[in-house]
Amino acid sequence: MTETGRVYRLIIADDHELVRTGLRNLLAPEPDLEVVGEARDGQEALELCRELEPDLVLMDVRMPRMDGLEATRRIKRENPRVSVMMVTMHESESYLLEAVRAGAAGYVLKDTPRQSLVNAIARVLRGESPLNQELAMHLIRRLAEEGPRSSQPPPFSGWELEVLRLLSQGYTNREIADILAISVGTAKVHIHNIICKLGVSDRTQAAVRAAELGLIPPARE
Structure with missing residues (x-):
């Protein structure tokens, strides 16, 4: 699935046992994905992350004791290496915005x-964003319309700004490389530099931070 030969460790966090079991069964056929823990709420998810240090958490939004958004904030603050993907029944731009901000x-x-879920997990584990372009542009539009939150963005080269613009629209590494007529390896280098300069842990957070810094103009309707 991820073409790396390693097995990735996952935690499923959802307050409904039926959902947790369903997700576990959906992922069982994938040889490079191992569910190493299940949490009934955000607090348990946080504690399991401290104990097990997974690669990825599949996180529900609404849960008792601590919701998925707060749990995500704390997990990323304590261990930025752990990726979190929200798996929710709420198709809401507001939830999307809060989730990526968290x-x-x-x-x-x-x-x-099932296959779309597996593909989304693979993209996260590769350091890409599984947000589709329409959702990504809605998100960037909302953030950009709020205006810059800082007047001191780090310096970027012209190539990096082009890559950042495409990254923020949900394009994959391959698509960015094709659009800019560069190699996939060069695109990855630019994305790595962008993530480092912005001080974030993944490309989704890079897009959020760039919009907050005013580096991405509001999208036209």
Whole structure:
């Protein structure tokens, strides 16, 4: 699935046992994905992340004790290496905005077909964003319309700004490389530099931070 030969460790966080079991069964056929823990709420998810240090958490939004958004904030603050993907029944731009601001690398619906879910997980584990272009542009539009939150963005080269613009629209590494007529390896280098300069942990957060800094203009309707 991820073409790396390693097995990735996942935690499923949802207050409904039926949902947790369903997700576990959906992922069982994938040899490079291992569900190492299940959490009934955000607090348990946080504690399991401290204990197990997974690669990815599949996180529900609404849960008792601590919701998925707060759990994501705390997980990313304590261990930025852990990726979080929201798996929710709420198809809401507001939830999407709050999820990525909390640190989520992706956002998918619970009724997403199995292969689409697996593909989204693979993209997160590759450091990409599983947000589709329409959702990504809605998000960037909302953030950009709020205006810059800082007047001191780090310096970027012209190439990096072009890559950042495309990254923020949800394009994959391959698509960015094709559009800019560069190699995939060069695109990855630019994305790595962008993430480092912005001080974030993944490309989704890079897009959020760039919009907050005013580096991405509001999209035209």
